[in-house]
Amino acid sequence: MRLLRPLAVLALVLPCTLTAQTRPVRVFISVDMEGIGGIGTGAMTSSNGKDYSTGRELMTAEVNAVVEAIFARGAAQVLVNDSHGDMQNLLHTRLDPRVQYIQGAVKPYGMTQGLDSTYDAVVFVGYHAMARSEDGFLAHTGSGTVQGLWINGTEVGEGGLNAYLAGSVGVPVVVAAGDSTFTREIRLLLPTVRTVATKLAVGGQVARLDHPDLVRAKLRDAVTAALADLRSFRPLRPTEPVTVRLRFDTTTRADIVEVIPGVRRVDGTTIEFSAPTMRQAYPMVRLMYRYVSW
Numbered sequence: 001m002r003l004l005r006p007l008a009v010l011a012l013v014l015p016c017t018l019t020a021q022t023r024p025v026r027v028f029i030s031v032d033m034e035g036i037g038g039i040g041t042g043a044m045t046s047s048n049g050k051d052y053s054t055g056r057e058l059m060t061a062e063v064n065a066v067v068e069a070i071f072a073r074g075a076a077q078v079l080v081n082d083s084h085g086d087m088q089n090l091l092h093t094r095l096d097p098r099v100q101y102i103q104g105a106v107k108p109y110g111m112t113q114g115l116d117s118t119y120d121a122v123v124f125v126g127y128h129a130m131a132r133s134e135d136g137f138l139a140h141t142g143s144g145t146v147q148g149l150w151i152n153g154t155e156v157g158e159g160g161l162n163a164y165l166a167g168s169v170g171v172p173v174v175v176a177a178g179d180s181t182f183t184r185e186i187r188l189l190l191p192t193v194r195t196v197a198t199k200l201a202v203g204g205q206v207a208r209l210d211h212p213d214l215v216r217a218k219l220r221d222a223v224t225a226a227l228a229d230l231r232s233f234r235p236l237r238p239t240e241p242v243t244v245r246l247r248f249d250t251t252t253r254a255d256i257v258e259v260i261p262g263v264r265r266v267d268g269t270t271i272e273f274s275a276p277t278m279r280q281a282y283p284m285v286r287l288m289y290r291y292v293s294w
Contacts, residue, residue, distance in 0.1 A: 064094075078098065
């Protein structure tokens with residue numbers, strides 16, 4: 001009987017242990033385009049621009065490098081969200097067939113569409129610095145209409161906004177890749193995130209490029225290291241309720257969004273509003289900069 005009791009306990013514990021060990025890691029990938037390795041002009045990120053087709057190939061290959069590193073670790077479930085422009089840039093048929101892919105721009109959560117608390121990690125690919133960043137390659141926040149965005153008093157770009165959304169559902173950003181200005185920016189907000197500088201930002205329209213093969217190798221290494229040490233990352237949880245401040249490029253846009261209930265005018269081009277949660281604040285931000293027009 002003394003031998004049977006430990007065996008009975010082991011029989012109860014072992015299935016739980018095996019389940020924990022074999023559960024697929026769930027990774028959400030948000031992929032922008034300006035920060036992709038090998039992209040050195042704005043034209044490469046625009047559907048009517050020179051070498052846009054090359055930009056799409058580089059973007060797709062970079063995502064595949066990340067996916068390769070994820071699956072090399074073991075079982076995984078990966079969701080890729082196209083997050084640039086009209087959000088139909090990746091070459092779907094050339095993506096690793098093991099991933100699922102969200103395409104299209106009319107989605108309330110934009111760059112974070114599909115992300116929820118069931119994910120273990122978030123990876124940012126191809127990101128850029130916030131609006132008005134000195135030497136930020138193709139730097140902007142959301143669109144050219146935004147001149148500044150603050151969450152609870154902290155100025156953020158797209159990376160920061162998306163990291164706060166991920167943190168609000170308990171998921172950490174573990175790898176962030178983009179130009180050198182972006183990587184410096186995101187580390188101020190996420191000191192433990194593993195960053196990959198895909199290029200040196202020389203100015204708003206100029207970058208000094210590393211070869212894409214080198215960039216992809218660095219990405220694979222960063223993802224491999226991050227997934228091996230997931231417990232060291234913490235979600236960037238915003239204080240809730242959330243206060244959002246948006247500064248626009250014109251007074252006219254502020255005139256229009258000011259009429260939304262709960263929005264107050266701060267100055268000629270700046271508005272502010274509060275939301276109970278980050279998940280409620282995020283689509284409001286996106287509504288204001290993308291869908292409000294005249």
